[in-house]
Amino acid sequence: MNNRPFILKGNINIQDPDQYIIGKIIKNKNVEEKESYIQVLDNKNINLYQKGYKGYIFEKKPQNIELDRINYCYEIENYETLLNYDVVEIINNKNIRVLYRDDSEDNAIVVTNQCNSNCIMCPDADSIRNTKENPSIKKILEHIRCIPDDTEHITITGGEPGILKENLITILKECKEYLPNTDFLLLSNGRVFSNTEFVDKIKENIPLNTRIAIPVYSDSEKIHDEIIRVKGGFKQTIVGIKKLLERDIDVEIRIVVLKKNYNYLENIAKFIVKEIPKVKMVNIMALEMTGNAYKNREKVWIGFEKVSKNIHQACLILLKAGIITNLYNFPLCNINQSLFSIAHKSITDYKIKYKEECNKCKVKEKCGGFFNSTINVKDIKVKPII
Ligand code: SF4
Known part of the structure; x- marks a missing residue:
């Protein structure tokens, strides 16, 4: 996918004292080593939510998930352009930066x-x-x-x-x-x-x-x-x-x-x-x-x-x-x-x-x-x- 944006903006809530997290993207599914992944869930797949991921990117703010103790983002513009195994940095109250694009040789x-x-x-x-x-x-x-x-x-x-x-x-x-x-x-x-x-x-x-x-x-x-x-x-x-x-x-x-x-x-x-x-x-x-x-x-x-x-x-x-x-x-x-x-x-x-x-x-x-x-x-x- 060409011309994917490197910066994505939206609502960002990070608990980390350093105010950022870096992790790998996994979309609409679950993996074993959750602690290094950021789970991306659209509304249709919200039932795939599991605890233990480094962070979450939700399509909309979820109603039935306890958000107090997780790093989460929602209503992120162009979030659908993220691909599995991309690496992103999520900066509290600021934006999501794509550090590595899995479909790029560059x-x-x-x-x-x-x-x-x-x-x-x-x-x-x-x-x-x-x-x-x-x-x-x-x-x-x-x-x-x-x-x-x-x-x-x-x-x-x-x-x-x-x-x-x-x-x-x-x-x-x-x-x-x-x-x-x-x-x-x-x-x-x-x-x-x-x-x-x-x-x-x-x-x-x-x-x-x-x-x-x-x-x-x-x-x-x-x-x-x-x-x-x-x-x-x-x-x-x-x-x-x-x-x-x-x-x-x-x-x-x-x-x-x-x-x-x-x-x-x-x-x-x-x-x-x-x-x-x-x-x-x-x-x-x-x-x-x-x-x-x-x-x-x-x-x-x-x-x-x-x-x-x-x-x-x-x-x-x-x-x-x-x-x-x-x-x-x-x-x-x-x-x-x-x-x-x-x-x-x-x-x-x-x-x-x-x-x-x-x-x-x-x-x-x-x-x-x-x-x-x-x-x-x-x-x-x-x-x-x-
Ligand atoms: S060689 Fe390249 S720059 Fe030159 S006319 Fe052809 S396409 Fe254009």
């Missing part, structure tokens, strides 16, 4: 909003990254324990997860223990891995199927540091990547293409081949024009048509060196046709935009379009393939 655990860099094209705004309302480690661990252990993929993201230091280790340990069959993608700017003691602890505790995705914006220290707005950041990132590779931890390099680096994509590719050839893959990505990227749009935006040739050259260098290379977030009509097989439909469904002309394009089904935020910055030129 679930993430956001471990912090804060970051030790301040990239000019960060899709988050400063206000989000500076918020003090980060999820507590207790909540993150509860969230992890509720995720079904047959989940194929989870992304761990921030902000910068690395700034949690010991807490990141605890999170990774929990993932390793509770989700041994899951593939993890950890998004990081890589700077914290320049610390040998920390990277050793990461090696010890990271789930086996984890790849760490780290951006390299330039082969030049000056340009990379200007983009992340931290002096010395480039050195830390490259040292961090090398330390991870030395410990056989999979690393994916991300190159986000923007005005400051699009002319140097070939150089970045050559740098990767020479300095860090053991990386698992390189993903070249188009900007998402929200947050800082939107604020700094004059400095960062570069038209797809201008970057096409440089992307082609960079891909050839990487592919010739045997490095798996992918393109993300680029409309197909703006890249060389020989690269179609490595271009992915990567934009989350509710963020995708196509133009009217796209309807006559014969590759629309395969094309990922572009971010809806991009259209707010520039009127994208598309060239339907017919």
Whole structure:
């Protein structure tokens, strides 16, 4: 089910002294381990009510159930969109937040909003990254324990997860223990891995199927540091990547293409081949024009048509060196046709935009379009393939 709401509002009554509960959804039936589930009952199935669940979501306020000692919600808008094994956080007097969607392959655990860099094209705004309302480690661990252990993929993201230091280790340990069959993608700017003691602890505790995705914006220290707005950041990132590779931890390099680096994509590719050839893959990505990227749009935006040739050259260098290379977030009509097989439909469904002309394009089904935020910055030129 696409476009399910992440926030549901209604009447919420939580008894917990922390004023929240996190649990798994079970709809109109009963399960054994009630204490980790939230039972959802519509009016027709109210007779299935049993004591012992962590919480309840009722269609209407029930008349014949003693409500004094339970956590319960009722008259929740869109409550029918919840699915079995979704994970939700119910916040007293506020709302229900969907933390994990059981029908999605794109679930993430956001471990912090804060970051030790301040990239000019960060899709988050400063206000989000500076918020003090980060999820507590207790909540993150509860969230992890509720995720079904047959989940194929989870992304761990921030902000910068690395700034949690010991807490990141605890999170990774929990993932390793509770989700041994899951593939993890950890998004990081890589700077914290320049610390040998920390990277050793990461090696010890990271789930086996984890790849760490780290951006390299330039082969030049000056340009990379200007983009992340931290002096010395480039050195830390490259040292961090090398330390991870030395410990056989999979690393994916991300190159986000923007005005400051699009002319140097070939150089970045050559740098990767020479300095860090053991990386698992390189993903070249188009900007998402929200947050800082939107604020700094004059400095960062570069038209797809201008970057096409440089992307082609960079891909050839990487592919010739045997490095798996992918393109993300680029409309197909703006890249060389020989690269179609490595271009992915990567934009989350509710963020995708196509133009009217796209309807006559014969590759629309395969094309990922572009971010809806991009259209707010520039009127994208598309060239339907017919
Ligand atoms: S015309 Fe539209 S659908 Fe076709 S490749 Fe371009 S963006 Fe994609």
